Amino acid sequence: MTPTLPPSQDRAFLFDWLAAVFLYEPDAATVAVLRGSEGEALLAAVGAMPGLAEDAAAIGAAVRAVYARAGSDADAAAALAARFGTLFLGAGGPGSAHPYASIYMERRTHGTATDRSVAFLASHDLAVGTAVAEPADHIAVQLAALAELSRREAVADPGSAAALYAAQKAFVSAEFLNWAPAFRARVERDDPNGFYAAAARLAEQAVKTFYHAA
Secondary structure, eight states: OOOOOOHHHHHHHHHHHHHHHHHSOOOHHHHHHHHSHHHHHHHHHHHTSTTOHHHHHHHHHHHHHHHHHHOSHHHHHHHHHHHHHHHHSSTTOTTSOOOBHHHHHHSSSSOHHHHHHHHHHHHTTOOOOTTOOSOTTBHHHHHHHHHHHHHHHHHSOHHHHHHHHHHHHHHHHHTGGGTHHHHHHHHHHHSTTSHHHHHHHHHHHHHHHHTTOO
8 A cells, every 4th residue: 555645745756756747758667667567556646646536547548558559668758759849849839838937928938937936946045957958937847846845844843834835835826827727728739638738737736736726
């Protein structure tokens, strides 16, 4: 039986995983894990979190469907990588599902939404790592920041933990949920019933669930 984690540890685990999904193309090993027993257990743990069962199951089903069509882990990874490029790296043109808040809030990259994300990170002594060639308003960066603050919350004293949760909730309400639904809709449009559509739905729903946001 998978142990039940405290909510802040749930958040850190899930947001870290989703950040990786939106930041890196999967390799053959990742596909093998997700379609096998380890991935089944991981997605079952995610699905046990309130409100996330449907989208967690959809991720597993999508990976298995890609594998069935491709015939191997390597070819399935290549198919997912191609979709990743079309969706998130601009290969689909200007109307692609670009993973940046500024695109949806200001119709350009590196806008004031980027500056606000930088400020949010800095207020908690965080910054985009040198190994990540993306601005601070990338969905993966925002999810990774929430994961790190959730980890800190898990080990903080009650007062500090409450302040950390409040900071996350305020950022989610003021920033993340002002653009994530539009991002999710574009991913669903261009990846119907696919792995990334399910991941985008899961990210949006998880944020709403964990932070009790509308």
